[in-house]
Amino acid sequence: MSVVLDEQVFKFGGCTLDLRKGTLRHANGPAYLRPKAYALLTHLAQHMGRVVPKSEIMDAVWPDVFVTEDSLTQSIREIRKLLGNDLVRTVSKRGYMLAAEVEAAPEIGSQPIVAVLRFRNESGDPTDDPIVDGFAEDIINGLARFGTVTVLARNSSFFFASYARSEWQLIRSRIGADYLVEGSVRRHEDRITAAVNLVDAANASQLWGDRYQAAGSGFSAIQQDIVEEIVGRLARRVTNAGLQQATRKPITSLAAYELVLRGVALVRDPAQTDIEGAKAFFEAAVAKDPAYGLAHIYLGLSCALKGEFEQASHAVLVQARDLVANGLALSPDQATGHRIQSLVRLYMREHEAAEHHLRTALDLNPYDADCIEQMGLLLTMRGRPFEALGWLARAIRIDPMIPHWYQFDRSLALYMMGDYRPAAEALELATRPTPWIRTRLAACYAQLGEMDQARRQAALINEGDPDFSPIDYATKAMPFESPGDAAHLADGIRLALGARSASGAGQSTTTI
Structure with a gap:
């Protein structure tokens, strides 16, 4: 069975030939051919189903070099050893053909x-x-x-x-x-x-x-x-257009890719009110195509998001890590997978591993605005906010639509730099004022000495979650590598909470 995915990628005999990457893989990992055998297989794949004359093969594989047909025979033998005899056929007195029944594209x-x-x-x-x-x-x-x-x-x-x-x-x-x-x-x-x-x-x-x-x-x-700018903008435009097509179809008819698109749309919703729905889409994609690595990767992300990362238990993060690792085993060159794995490992306090995965993602796709933005968050957590702001500015330039979390991460880098005013302005853009956003806003205003604003934000922290602890958020939930950075955020929060208590709001249910 064979399928031509595009003019650069071919699948046949359980192998994938990717001319763009110059790789040949079978189900168990990389497959190897000597250079001339690889060149011969490439030429046959590009003319799959056609009898390729020996003279044409000699010109394509051994140009301007005189060799006997023994060299051709040896290369054919090497390819057959890998693929089996049935796929590479000898057509008497004419040449060779890579012959396989074409299957439906995945x-x-x-x-x-x-x-x-x-x-x-x-x-x-x-x-x-x-x-x-x-x-x-x-x-x-x-x-x-x-x-x-x-x-x-x-x-x-x-x-x-x-x-x-x-x-x-x-x-x-x-x-x-x-x-x-x-x-x-x-x-x-x-x-x-x-x-x-x-x-x-x-x-x-x-x-x-x-x-x-x-x-x-x-x-x-x-x-x-x-x-960089064009690629960043085009990728999001095309993905959004694909999502619009998918939303017009009934769920039962959606392919795995389209199910993932529907799930990603829920994840990217600033309100993030239906992470469970996103998880269901990713689970359906895995069920439809168990070999689709990106579906496993996003399923891992949805598990961590359901626990809101900062509040996720170690067991939830381990589950997310393992799901993403499974996806990466299926799609090792998927930049998105390394980016999400980096985020999971960051919240597991494995900072070196987090940076390794993120730099791998950027090696695979240096134009991905989400990877660039996440490097800003990671560097902030590692105590390098000035460097982080450069990455965040670049991400915002590439993706002018500026997803909500870009601004939240930028605000944290600004806070750690002591630039509390722009940090507060970035957080004020939030359409979903969660307890942790109100906590950080309160800290910004307290550090600015604007205690009325600090008290107002602090008083609202526990509206949606009576058990949320602002101090625990700074000292335990946020994955700072340096205790001093956690203390810096906690200092602003304590100032705000002290101002609130002094104004008579001390009976709040906030856990400190």
């Missing part, structure tokens, strides 16, 4: 398919064509690293230039993309202007567009800044 194939078209060169200088093509190719590579969209390979998408709106549906019919990224680049000395549009190919409507201008001493640095 449910992950329901991901949106994106094609990045060849960008227009508007500089008027043909020598800039390679630079413009490289710019679009960087977007292809960046999007591909997210794992939540299927990105067509350069050879398919670059068959077209960026065309007018009237051509978009034609392009969809030719290459099967759900979404198109099209645009132009103009370069003048060290300044470039890039226009980028995201298009829904089904109805030829533009979902998003923007223009970028940048200058600097080196073009590569400018290019990386622009690609």
Whole structure:
């Protein structure tokens, strides 16, 4: 059985050949072929189901080198030893064929398919064509690293230039993309202007567009800044569009990928009032596709979120850790999995392990705004708030929609720096004033000497949770690596609680 996932990834005989990564894997782990056997298998996979003449194979695998057919025979023998004799057939007097009955694509194939078209060169200088093509190719590579969209390979998408709106549906019919990224680049000395549009190919409507201008001493640095912004924005736009499609379908017909999308939408809801519902979606995704690593990863996250991380017991965190580890065993190159594992390990007070997983996530996908933002939180917990603010600012630049937790984590770094005013302003943006948000707001105002505001926030801390302890929150729940940082937050909380008691609010049920 075989399936072509895209022009870069092939599955056959229990193996996965990923040309983008240059890897060959079977169910039990990496598989190995000598370089020429690997090149031969690659050529056969790219022409699966077709008889490939020996002369064509020799030209593709041994170009400009004279070798006898013994070399070809030895490579075929090596491939058959790995795959079995039935998959690589000898067609007498003609050549070889990688032959397998095509199976249905796995449910992950329901991901949106994106094609990045060849960008227009508007500089008027043909020598800039390679630079413009490289710019679009960087977007292809960046999007591909997210794992939540299927990105067509350069050879398919670059068959077209960026065309007018009237051509978009034609392009969809030719290459099967759900979404198109099209645009132009103009370069003048060290300044470039890039226009980028995201298009829904089904109805030829533009979902998003923007223009970028940048200058600097080196073009590569400018290019990386622009690609980072584009990739971060496109990934969220495409994921949201996929969610809109999924919400129009009955739950019984949803693929595992779409079930995960529905669950993630509940997790990302600022109110987070239905974490149990999110958990149910992830459980359904695991049941539908037990090999779908991302479903296990998000199931682990939902378990920790249900316990609100800071209040989660050690047993809950261990359960979350193990679920995420299971997902990573299925999808080891999933940046999201390492990011979530980092968060779990952080709240288990395993700071070194948390940083290891997060840096692994950033190696896998340096453009992921959530990974970048979480590095800000981690560094704050490790006593490096100044460095953390740089990461947080970068995350907010990449993702201008600014999910709510970006601001909460930014406020904590600011508090630890002693910048209590902007810390309070960031927390005031909360649409769900939980006990811990009111606790931190009270601490900010107390540190500013604004005791009326501090008392007002402190008086409301236990409205939603009579058993919530502000001091325990600072000293036990928050995973600070340094006791001094925990004491800094606790000092502000004690000031606020003291002000509240002095105003006659001492009969509150707050546990101290």
